[in-house]
Amino acid sequence: MVIFFQNLVNALQWGSFYALIALGYSMVYSILMLFNFAHGDIFMVGAYIGFGVSIGLLALSSSGALAMPNWLILALTILFSMFLTSFVGMIVERVGYRPLRNAPRASAAITGLMIGIILETGNLALLGARRVSFPSLIETTVYNVGGVFVTNKKIMIVLVSLLLTLALHQFVRRTKWGMAMRAMAFDFAVVPLMGVPVNTMIALTFAIGSALAAAAGILFGVAYPVLDPYMGILFGWKAFVAAILGGRGSILGATLAGFLLGFTEIFVAMIFPSTLRDLIAYSIILLILTFRPHGFFGEPYSARLRL
Amino acid sequence: MPVKVRTSRNLWASYSRVPLLGWFCGALIAAGLERFVGTPVALAMGLPKIPVLFGLDIMLKKPILVPNAILYVLLVYGLPMGVTTRSSISLANRLATWLFRFPIAITVAVHLALLYATLHLWAGISDYRALVLKLTLIAVMLTLSLNVINGYMGEFSCSHPGFMALGAYCASVFTVGLFVDDRLFGAVFLPPTLGPYLFPIALILGGFLASFGALFVAIPSFRTRGDYLAIISLAFLFIVKSLIENLEFVRGPRGLSGQPDWADLPTVFLWTVLCVWSINNFVRSTIGKALNAVRDNEMAASAMTVDTRRTKIVAFLFAAFWAGVAGGLFAHVLRYVNPSTFGIQNLAEVLAMVYFGGLNSVYGSIVGAVSISLLGEALRPLEIFKWIIIPLLLILVMIFRPTGLVAFKDLDVTSLLRPKQNPGGEV
Numbered sequence: 108m109v110i111f112f113q114n115l116v117n118a119l120q121w122g123s124f125y126a127l128i129a130l131g132y133s134m135v136y137s138i139l140m141l142f143n144f145a146h147g148d149i150f151m152v153g154a155y156i157g158f159g160v161s162i163g164l165l166a167l168s169s170s171g172a173l174a175m176p177n178w179l180i181l182a183l184t185i186l187f188s189m190f191l192t193s194f195v196g197m198i199v200e201r202v203g204y205r206p207l208r209n210a211p212r213a214s215a216a217i218t219g220l221m222i223g224i225i226l227e228t229g230n231l232a233l234l235g236a237r238r239v240s241f242p243s244l245i246e247t248t249v250y251n252v253g254g255v256f257v258t259n260k261k262i263m264i265v266l267v268s269l270l271l272t273l274a275l276h277q278f279v280r281r282t283k284w285g286m287a288m289r290a291m292a293f294d295f296a297v298v299p300l301m302g303v304p305v306n307t308m309i310a311l312t313f314a315i316g317s318a319l320a321a322a323a324g325i326l327f328g329v330a331y332p333v334l335d336p337y338m339g340i341l342f343g344w345k346a347f348v349a350a351i352l353g354g355r356g357s358i359l360g361a362t363l364a365g366f367l368l369g370f371t372e373i374f375v376a377m378i379f380p381s382t383l384r385d386l387i388a389y390s391i392i393l394l395i396l397t398f399r400p401h402g403f404f405g406e407p408y409s410a411r412l413r414l
Numbered sequence: 415m416p417v418k419v420r421t422s423r424n425l426w427a428s429y430s431r432v433p434l435l436g437w438f439c440g441a442l443i444a445a446g447l448e449r450f451v452g453t454p455v456a457l458a459m460g461l462p463k464i465p466v467l468f469g470l471d472i473m474l475k476k477p478i479l480v481p482n483a484i485l486y487v488l489l490v491y492g493l494p495m496g497v498t499t500r501s502s503i504s505l506a507n508r509l510a511t512w513l514f515r516f517p518i519a520i521t522v523a524v525h526l527a528l529l530y531a532t533l534h535l536w537a538g539i540s541d542y543r544a545l546v547l548k549l550t551l552i553a554v555m556l557t558l559s560l561n562v563i564n565g566y567m568g569e570f571s572c573s574h575p576g577f578m579a580l581g582a583y584c585a586s587v588f589t590v591g592l593f594v595d596d597r598l599f600g601a602v603f604l605p606p607t608l609g610p611y612l613f614p615i616a617l618i619l620g621g622f623l624a625s626f627g628a629l630f631v632a633i634p635s636f637r638t639r640g641d642y643l644a645i646i647s648l649a650f651l652f653i654v655k656s657l658i659e660n661l662e663f664v665r666g667p668r669g670l671s672g673q674p675d676w677a678d679l680p681t682v683f684l685w686t687v688l689c690v691w692s693i694n695n696f697v698r699s700t701i702g703k704a705l706n707a708v709r710d711n712e713m714a715a716s717a718m719t720v721d722t723r724r725t726k727i728v729a730f731l732f733a734a735f736w737a738g739v740a741g742g743l744f745a746h747v748l749r750y751v752n753p754s755t756f757g758i759q760n761l762a763e764v765l766a767m768v769y770f771g772g773l774n775s776v777y778g779s780i781v782g783a784v785s786i787s788l789l790g791e792a793l794r795p796l797e798i799f800k801w802i803i804i805p806l807l808l809i810l811v812m813i814f815r816p817t818g819l820v821a822f823k824d825l826d827v828t829s830l831l832r833p834k835q836n837p838g839g840e841v
Binding site for chain 2: 136142202203206207210211213214215216217218220221222224225227228229231232340341344347348351352382383384385386389390392393396397400401402
């Protein structure tokens with residue numbers, strides 16, 4: 108039982124990365140009906156930007172010019188990096204997706220893949236092949252709750268990701284921009300006639316998705332402080348699986364499926380040898396999709412879908 | 415005769431009357447020339463040795479040698495080809511016309527023999543060239559088979575490296591298990607002299623295993639398509655990779671090595687030709703048209719009595735079969751496979767070839783596979799910047815030609831090989 112709860116805690120942490128990244132996929136999908144395949148690499152770029160920002164802030168703090176406690180540095184790092192990475196997302200949209208808005212969706216998927224490769228290689232060319240280690244900004248404190256070890260980092264990661272998800276939900280439900288996004292997801296053709304600036308809204312969607320990915324990247328850096336340029340590939344594809352599993356365009360679905368994927372991976376590794384993790388986790392997903400081909404919250408397949 | 419006079423005045427226009435036979439003969443002469451006088455010419459040009467890939471590698475490594483390399487390429491490839499094809503227009507056309515009197519198969523055989531001779535001479539210069547050529551031919555097979563699903567059927571399938579892995583491992587286990595004295599599989603079971611004859615069986619078995627794997631993607635495709643099918647196929651890829659990593663009898667993640675060296679150039683060439691031929695016939699048959707109908711509108715297709723389920727399953731099994739064969743050849747060319755070869759990276763490469771070359775077209779697949787593989791090799795001196803240039807190129811192609819360079823073009827062998835001029839001289 109203790110082992111179960113221990114793994115539950117780990118799975119919550121692991122799932123929150125997937126959930127945050129899957130949100131970005133899902134948001135773009137709901138509007139443009141295409142998956143931003145560069146998203147995994149935006150997650151990586153976000154982690155690296157977070158690394159740069161935190162190094163800068165640490166230097167600023169230790170030089171005495173502006174002394175800050177470490178938790179403040181972490182909070183500022185998350186905010187700044189989310190802000191900066193949102194521009195990366197907007198640039199990706201401008202360069203890779205806007206020229207292809209009326210092209211077949213598969214072509215846009217290819218540009219996304221290629222931009223991902225450019226981001227990886229660009230990183231490799233700029234920083235070299237060595238891995239960088241994320242500065243540890245907060246001390247790890249271990250709490251023992253009835254035999255289950257919980258660290259303050261894990262609590263923080265889960266809380267921050269839930270908070271961001273909630274904030275996104277409120278944004279989409281309550282604000283005018285969010286309303287425009289929902290309208291575009293409902294009917295892309297009519298919305299421009301209502302005076303909604305479509306290009307701005309799409310750029311904003313990309314920006315928000317990228318900001319969430321950046322937050323995931325920094326949280327990942329806090330938990331596993333080794334960054335390398337290819338870390339986004341596997342995470343990106345797996346979060347893509349989560350986004351689909353949740354039902355396309357569904358915020359709730361993407362979050363739930365992200366956590367579910369985390370749980371499956373962790374619990375499979377708990378029960379079976381960890382080398383079988385992918386094999387069993389994806390077999391389960393294949394089974395789910397066989398019986399529920401449109402995910403948890405997606406609309407069923409109809410001939411209306413365009414490809 | 416005024417027509418002839420007017421056209422021959424224009425140098426370029428006259429080349430449009432060169433039949434494919436003429437081009438192939440010219441290429442053969444150029445390749446032969448390089449084989450026999452290439453080294454002295456290269457030395458005379460101040461190059462250390464014969465440039466391996468049309469001088470591109472030398473140009474990138476030592477920019478000072480750019481003019482020499484260009485001169486070499488012009489002298490050895492450009493000039494002989496230009497002169498021979500131009501001067502032999504009427505001869506080549508007469509020959510092509512004569513060949514057309516026989517069944518088309520003979521014309522095709524002659525052309526293929528010429529092409530093979532050219533490639534053989536070209537690849538004989540160095541082992542590196544031979545390797546690049548073999549991998550390029552395998553890439554052609556892979557790209558074509560993926561085009562059947564992604565181009566002709568219009569699904570976004572991500573499972574191709576998985577099919578390839580199944581084929582590669584099945585064929586490797588067959589050959590290593592039967593013909594090689596191996597620690598894992600025990601002693602030689604059949605005499606190795608039999609091997610090259612049984613090698614096709616290994617490849618076909620690999621193809622069948624890949625087809626069997628394709629069932630796991632094809633059956634869910636009855637109920638869903640588009641993004642969900644992309645995920646199902648992606649999950650399939652992860653599953654296959656993970657399965658092989660966990661199978662100890664193929665050495666798991668350490669990979670399987672020691673495949674016998676049977677995938678020589680003629681074998682690979684022959685299988686590629688077979689693949690192009692069968693896929694071209696497949697997509698031009700009624701079932702190929704049914705594929706297009708399913709892509710454009712599944713409901714309408716089914717209303718027009720197209721059996722969509724049968725069409726989908728046949729396309730998946732067929733494409734997976736060729737991917738499996740390509741995988742088997744790949745394993746025997748490199749003589750080593752490990753599961754991480756068949757990952758997301760490989761998927762991105764094959765997808766890039768399909769979409770660069772052009773959807774729904776056999777020409778396009780050949781163009782895409784050849785240009786991306788050769789570009790990948792030629793830009794090798796640039797090291798990692800290669801992976802910035804190739805994606806940028808692909809993005810540009812996608813922006814300006816969203817369906818690829820040569821999309822939606824039928825490969826019609828007869829019109830391709832047709833003489834371009836009547837024997838009398840009139841166009």
